[in-house]
Amino acid sequence: MFDFGNANSSQREAISSADGPVLITAGPGTGKTYTLVQRVIYLIQERGVKPEQIFIATFTEKAAKELITRITNELAVRNISANVNEMYVGTFHSLCLRVLKENLEYTRLKRNYRLLDTFDQKYLVFRNMHKFKIIEGIEEALSKGGSWKWSEEICNYVNNLSEELVDADALAADPDIAVRALADMLVTYQTLLTDENLIDFSAIQTECYRLLTEKPNILESLREKIRYIMIDEYQDTNFIQEQIVFLLAGEKKNICVVGDDDQGLYRFRGATIRNILEFPSKFADGECKVIPLVLNYRSDSDIVDFYNKWMATTYGAKFKFTWDKYRYSKRIEPHEKSTIKSPCVVKLSGKDDEDEWHERILSFINRLKDSGKLTDYNQIAFLFSSVKHQRVTALADFLEKNGINVYSPRSDMFFKRDEIKLTLGCLMLMFPRYVQGLETGEYTFLQPEHCFYYRDCILVANEYVKKTENKELLRFIKQHGREHYGLTGTTDYAYSGLLYQLFMFEPFCSILDTDLSVGVVDIRPTRNLALLTQVIGKYEYLHRIDVFNGKYININTERLFNLYLRLLYDGGISEYEDDAEYAPRGCVSFLTIHQSKGMEFPIVFVDSLSGTPRKSYKDLMNDVEERYFHRPAFEPADQTKFFDFWRLYYTAFSRAQDLLVLTCDENARTPSKYFTDTYEKLVSVDNPAFDLSEFKFKTVKKVNIKDTFSFTSHITVYETCALQYKFYKELEFMPVRENAMMFGTLVHETIEDIHRAAIRKEEHLINEAKIKQWFENNYVSLIKSEHTYLAEPQKLAALKQVLRYAERQNGKWDTIRQAEVDVSLVQPDYIIEGKIDLVRGVDGTVELVDFKSERKPDMVKMRERLEHYRRQLHIYAYLIEQRTGQKVSKMNLYYTGEENGNPVISFPYTKSAIEGTVAAFDDTVHKILRHEYKHCSDNPQTCRNCDFRYYCQGK
Structure with a gap:
């Protein structure tokens, strides 16, 4: 018998109603998440459903993480072995993005696409406003206002039209000039996305829908894999999300939707309450089971009575309306x-x-x-x-x-925080020409509030640096101000580099010293400085600024403050949420x-x-x-x-x-x-x-979320320098942008194209002409994402490595099992993850291959690096065996840059060595979870290449 624990009768019915369509109307505090968790456990324990056959869409990533954590904890209590991380769990956007990534070659997207957030999307339209302003009738469709307001309205329109799958051609034939303008907006915007290899949040869903409808084999493959679908907060879904749900469910109809029509709040984002209200009518009479959860465990009965009465009282002295069919009748x-x-x-x-x-x-x-x-x-x-x-x-x-x-x-108070005003003031003082422009009223297009804000930042900075104890900071600012004022050549830094140099001085140094174990309140200034590095780093990326030069320093500085930061100031920027x-x-x-x-x-x-x-x-x-x-x-x-x-x-x-x-x-x-x-x-x-x-007030409940750690992104960084981990990983400071390892990425991506073709049984495509085509496509997408190029000899060398790899395989591709495989494993208090370049099947076992786009190293001189790679492969082997039960026979490093000799270094599988590596991994993770960030690197080369070298020097 399944142990339902403390579940009430309605919850028990919801948990055990596994097959067919189910609607769970869950009022506030009625144990919705508990019911969802137990329903997953029921499917796994009682119905023998594999985790990878379950699809759960939640409203936020935080909710998804908490769901995974609670499911794994419950499985552990019941002593059930199941790899929950194989489940499709996440927001609609993250799940659709996963489907797109797994089938990228069938979409309009190329590798290295960039995902736009809300501000990025508006800024993209703003920077290309000249393409929209020529649209006939655009003034009829948009409100009066400047380009930034138009950008926001255009984004709202294209998002709504996209998610409702409105046909642009149909709009273009409308007699109303404003409607025709909407069609042109949509086409212009979508062309921008395609040309720049970009995707926004609404496009994620429309691309996924298009993939599922235009590629029936991919849809069928997903239907075979996914047997049970659960959608949380169904009252906040929109049209395209409903379409995707029913596409994935197919004839099985195993859809369980959970929500509360009384809490449908997101009409302004395109959500429609009709999805939850009409859900039962999508099926034959009586086919959909409707289960109301109305027993509230959250609130005092007086509070429950109060909000019940609020929903029932729809008339007063000067107002009256009726819910009619637009609400499920209920009383909590x-x-x-x-x-x-x-x-x-x-x-x-x-x-x-x-x-x-x-x-x-x-x-x-x-x-x-x-x-x-x-x-x-x-x-x-x-x-x-x-x-x-x-x-x-x-x-x-x-x-x-x-x-x-x-x-x-x-509350968008970011720009009003003392540490941000001081930092921006210090930056501005290092660009005297810009400060002069502010003082003389040169920037006439700035609104008074912008001028006042920037002058206030400068005043704050001036007052601070004139204090006796801050004379070194004053000297630093004056020196750079003189250099920037008369700059004729180039520097070796830009705005981000200046920002990191400021960190050697007070108060920035003390802010960065903050102990992370004391709570969010005390680390808010540190978080804000980290966010500022992200803001300025993104500006440099978008406008392709790596260093200062005399020709562009003034115009780039004006654009930073008078355009980019001004728009962020107006549009609002949220502080960090933990x-x-x-x-x-x-x-x-x-x-x-x-x-x-x-x-x-x-x-x-x-x-x-x-x-x-x-x-x-x-x-x-x-x-x-x-x-x-x-x-x-x-x-x-x-x-x-x-x-x-x-x-x-x-x-x-x-x-x-x-x-x-x-x-x-x-x-x-x-x-x-x-x-x-x-x-x-x-x-x-x-x-x-x-x-x-x-009264006896409850304490605030604790968030139950497991963090994810990988060997390369976390363990390696922490072991190299715990301070680097604190700043880059924990606090999310953005590193000063350096040219990406484009050569290695290009080689890796093209080899992955070869492997994907082999997995699809399309070995006939693996020829020199096709490889060159894949290579060139990857190169073009990398140029767009990285804003950099390879010299022609480097590019030819990269292509030669790929062709040589394909030639060495001699047409033997049948051993390939998986390529670029994401593997993860849920541990008691964290999740391990990793990405394996290649898994080959040999004699009933598997071999792991990790590619290195360099020459084979000297085994003695480079033994430390090889030992690092060996430990990385140990973690991959552990993940593969724990996740799939497959036996790993060998772990290989493949050096594509090796021209004449054997390109492979192999490591034998040794259980005791792997257990030792996993134990060390676990120990390091727990140091991270305890925020033990005291030790620094003792490697001079590491310090020379670290953005925080100025901070460490100033301590």
Whole structure:
């Protein structure tokens, strides 16, 4: 008998309903993730399903990691051996990207494509705005505004049209000039992606859909592999995601979707509530099993009653709407009745002005702390419709000035942080011509707020460097300012290099010294400096800046500050969010309601009570939806604003576990008429009926996520220098960009093309002409991604290595089993991963091959490097045996640069040696997990090539 543990009857039914379509409607706090985990265990344990036959799409990567961790922990408890990392688990985007990577040769993408984030996408359009401005009728389709606003609108349109699979040709034939302009926008944008070998988040899904529909053999292969599909947060899926789900399921129809229609918040991203509401109707009557989870384990019964009433009350003095068929009728039930007399839903009002509201919130938080009921500020979360609003940032500033740290990663406060203003000020001072331009008002296109910000950064830096103790920093800045002012030749550095040189001085040196074991609050400045290296490094990459030269230094500097950083400043940049921390210790959290979805906190303040239902769609897009989307509009246009408004605040109210506080500074507009009746009935926190002594607040739950480690990317870096690991891997500082090892990459990728052809049984393609074609295609894609070239002799040498390898095989390709295979293994508290160049099958066993695009080394002189490679192959052998059960007979290094002699160095398989390497790997991982980053490299060559050499010199 399967052990269902503490599962209730509805959860048991959901866990054991394995075959056919299943809809699980899971209200807040009803154990959705627990049910999903147990359903996976049930499939593996009771139904004999292999992990690789299960496909699970989650809403965030963090949710996917947590799911994997909880599944592996549960399997361990039940003593079941299964390699869960073989599962298809991730977001829709990451899963679609995996399918594309596995079948890249059948897509429009070439190797070395670049994935655009939201800012990258807008910046791409912005930089190519001249191609969009010539589109006839574009002014009719877009709002009035500058190029940056147009870029944002164009991206929103193309994302929506792509994900709805709208036919550009059909739009182009529309009589409305604005609709025809949309067609041209879409075509122009997609041409940009293809020409530059780029892909954005919406294109990931459309490319995957196209692959599955146009290559039936690939779809059939995936259908054979994937037997069971589970989709989390189904209410937030869009049209193309639904299409992909049903394509993969095929005739088996083993689709289990989980979600809560009352928490559908992402219409603005193209999500549609219809997917979850119409899911049962996709099948024959009675074929789809619908299982509601309504027993809430999260919140006090008063809180549950409150948000149930919120969803049921859809009428008031000045408003009225009806849910009709646009909601599953439900009532969430608390798992137990509240045991305290004090109300658990209260209000906190500011009567006179904003300052008084600030004081009252501070007073109440101090009251919670002084009572001993609050053990950590992270038990408190404030939820807002936006955390960027001046009213919200003013409250955050007030609390921080009064000793209460605020964690608000989405508030776009990055540029306002002291360490960022100081760093940017120091950088600007090293470019006197730019500073002069600011002072004389030369940059007339800059808005006053930009000029004020940059001048403020310069003022902060000037005040700092003029202090006596900072005279070395002042000397450094003056010296570089003189050099840059009169530069005629070239330097050996650019902006990133300057930034790393600043790290030898205070306060940067002390910021980098921060001990990572003390929590997110103290390392926030360090994280921000790391993020700044990423921002500046990406600018240098996009604009192909490796060094300064006298001809371009001024224009590049103006472009950095007046364009790139200005657009980031306007568009907002989020600070670092740590997946390993649910809510940082010592901080109250300021979150958007959207951001808080799926989370829970003991004490929740819900603000933004001045909100009103607002239309969230564009009239043009509404017109396109009616005529060109693949299905007619679902929810009535005049009602959607009410639906979205009620769902938003329902989600907010249901985050609270022990205490829900509605708060606002009362005035003529706050609370709005939609909250007035609800708000007025609540007891104030000052009312004697609210008895704080009755409460026992829960602690914030711990995030349960396993980190992933590989030999080359983690162990090698840590063993070389633990400080490098701290900065590059843990904190994610971006290294100063150096030319990639293009030669080796080119050789590797073309050899992989040969192996893939052999695996597909297309050995006839492995000839000189085809190899040259593969080689050239890879070279072109590398040029686009790396912005660099090989000299012709180097390029010919690389091609010769590939041709020589193919010739040496003498047509014997039948032993190849896998190429470029990603292998991973879940351990008790982390995941090992690696990538093996080639797996060959010989006499019932397998051999591993790792390619090196160099000459065979001297076995004596290079013994340390060879020992390193041997340990790497040990880890690969361990992963292969643990994952597949196949016996590894031999491990090989293949040197493609060896011209005349034997290109192979072989290592025998020795179990004891492999066990020793794995034990050492495990020991190093645990040092990393304990944040032991004290030791530095003692190799002068390592230090000379390290960006942090200035920091180490300054200590």
